[in-house]
Amino acid sequence: MKAALLAMHYQNDVLHADGKVRVGVAADDPARPRLIASAARLIAAARANGVPVIFVRIAFAPDYADCLRNCTLFRRVAETGAVQEGSWGAEFFSELAPLPGEAVVTHKRNNPFWQSGLDEAVRATGAGRLYVAGIATNHVVEHGARHASDLGYSVAVVADACNTAQAHLHAASLENLAMLADVIQVEDAVAQMKGTQ
Template structure:
């Protein structure tokens, strides 16, 4: 079964200790280095096994003209000045950044597939199984997994390469996702990518 990896929101404002978005990783979260190491292992494992990695980012115009303010999350993003196109915050975290030639998709809604070109990028890989990882689990990962499942993909969520700032929300999100996706860990995902049980 051909696979692809969606690596979502591994951006400075979302992941870096100095970032402005805190729904995925709390500012003082001691688990941050473990999350970064897990995500790096996942991306490296995909590359080593010839699995295409699609890097998904969220970014808005500097004046936020393209940012809907119809929900608390996006109102807070605009108020904080986060993920402005061209800024350090919108850029990828160094250790988890795409290499030249790897696909990068930018979206502007909760659902990473919405009007972003992600569906076309996935289709171009020929994959039927999608591994999803990113921040926050209960936002972009859940939205992406639901949409990918509705499109007919075999979905796996890589739990230890995902994060939600509050542990109870992480647990609830993964429990919900288990009804429409395989919930796996990095080592299991990489073994599957390599055709190992």
């Protein structure tokens, strides 16, 4: 079965130690280097095996006119000035950035598929299986995996290429997702990607 990888929110404001968003990785979290290394290995394996990588980002206009502030998460984004379009914070973390020609999708809600063109980008690859990774596990990863499952894709959540600022939320999210997706490690994804295209 053809596959694609969704690499979500590997952006400076979300992943960099100087970023403004703290739902994904705590500023002083020693797990940060492991997460970056795992995500880099996953992306490299996808590229090496011809698995398309779709980079998913979140970004808002500088005045946040396009940010629906109906929940605490997005109110905080606007209050802190995070992921403003055109800013360093909205850019991809340098070690996990797309290469020229790789698909990039921008979304503005919790669900990365919501009015973003992500499903169209996935369908263009012909993939029936989606590897999902990113930050935060209990936000974009969980929303994305659930929606992908509802769309009929076979979903694998790559646990060690995901994280949250609180370990118990990461674990709880993965436990919930285990009923809808395969919860695997990067080494499993790397092995599965060989010969999928």
